[in-house]
Ligand code: SF4
């Protein structure tokens with residue numbers, strides 16, 4: 001027998017009574033599903049359910065359904081397990097995937113509830129009273145020193161001058177130019193500037209066109225050192241050393257040569273068409289002392305701007321975070337195992353790492369126990385889906401959160417998980433010029449601004465319900481969280497009481 005045993009995941013149906021043969025579906029599908037002979041035809045085997053054709057068909061003539069597979073059910077050998085085995089039996093390779101894990105692991109956020117004020121402790125109405133979301137990222141002084149001026153007025157003498165000032169505790173996570181399009185980076189940069197927050201370049205450097213957004217950009221220095229040079233390091237408000245990424249802890253990255261066109265090649269400083277392989281480790285970091293050297297080299301190179309260190313959340317994350325703080329970092333970026341990616345082996349994405357919620361709680365507790373919590377700010381990322389998640393992450397100990405997948409969904413992403421193919425029909429995770437043009441950066445920026453403004457408004461409502469008027473009062477305030485449906489060990493680790501207590 002020859003041919004593939006792998007069944008189509010989706011079935012694409014074109015209603016020929018409705019179809020007016022305009023061929024828009026052919027133009028819109030990045031995956032080449034549609035063709036036209038005497039009528040519009042669809043090759044379901046290529047469909048990834050990105051839904052671009054459905055959105056742009058003027059006659060609503062296209063229906064995509066999940067292929068109703070009539071395989072014998074088996075509690076251990078689910079359809080996905082069997083499909084993965086067929087795929088590997090046919091390819092002898094790793095199964096690649098994009099975006100975050102879709103396995104039904106316990107989501108801790110979904111088992112945490114936020115407190116509210118009632119009779120004796122009044123809530124605050126955010127429509128009538130000011131609510132403070134402003135956030136400063138970076139090292140804070142060990143104690144507040146007060147001096148009294150000539151008029152007898154006291155004022156704080158400590159300075160947080162080189163902290164990053166954010167108008168909302170939400171930033172855009174690192175997504176590299178190369179894995180996403182320049183128009184995606186443009187939308188993120190414009191939105192970050194309008195919101196008074198920051199975007200992160202990811203590991204692919206920064207296109208020169210975006211240098212004017214330097215006050216709203218964190219530049220990343222990853223193991224491949226793509227696009228890293230002195231001007232780049234100074235083209236942001238902070239530098240981030242990426243040690244690990246939530247979706248693929250402990251492994252490097254691979255951007256295929258087909259995505260390295262002229263512009264990406266110029267930005268990454270590698271030849272056109274070559275594969276961009278970032279090594280799993282930084283070849284100059286094998287200890288906390290090595291990390292310290294890089295942190296201080298980057299501080300020297302940038303006039304002592306804050307340095308962030310990004311790590312994937314793994315089992316001994318609290319000890320690692322303590323080492324990072326002691327190595328001189330100003331920010332620790334914790335990327336949980338639900339974080340997105342342009343490309344990762346599915347086995348790593350789905351089975352390596354731990355949830356950000358748990359990592360965040362243990363890191364915050366450890367740094368407090370050691371009396372060094374003020375040395376660093378913590379950014380939590382990897383699975384933030386709503387303002388409720390933001391509030392819960394901050395109550396667990398985060399200073400701010402990073403959003404990546406949610407930002408891409410705002411730009412049109414349908415979570416088809418095929419970013420690694422470079423065929424993203426929505427112009428997000430692609431370098432094909434005709435696809436990139438589909439994402440208008442100004443339209444995208446407006447949607448991102450709307451999303452983050454909506455979440456910020458909701459955060460103010462949550463603060464009001466809690467009877468507090470500043471996000472600072474929620475930071476690490478786990479007393480205002482309760483667990484529902486978590487076992488006692490997880491509650492103990494989170495230091496959160498059960499609901500009703
Ligand atoms: S976009 Fe819709 S109407 Fe146009 S050719 Fe395709 S199926 Fe037919």
Ligand code: SF4
Nearest residue numbers: 413414416417419424
């Ligand atoms: S960015 Fe594009 S390719 Fe990636 S999951 Fe979203 S729609 Fe699919």
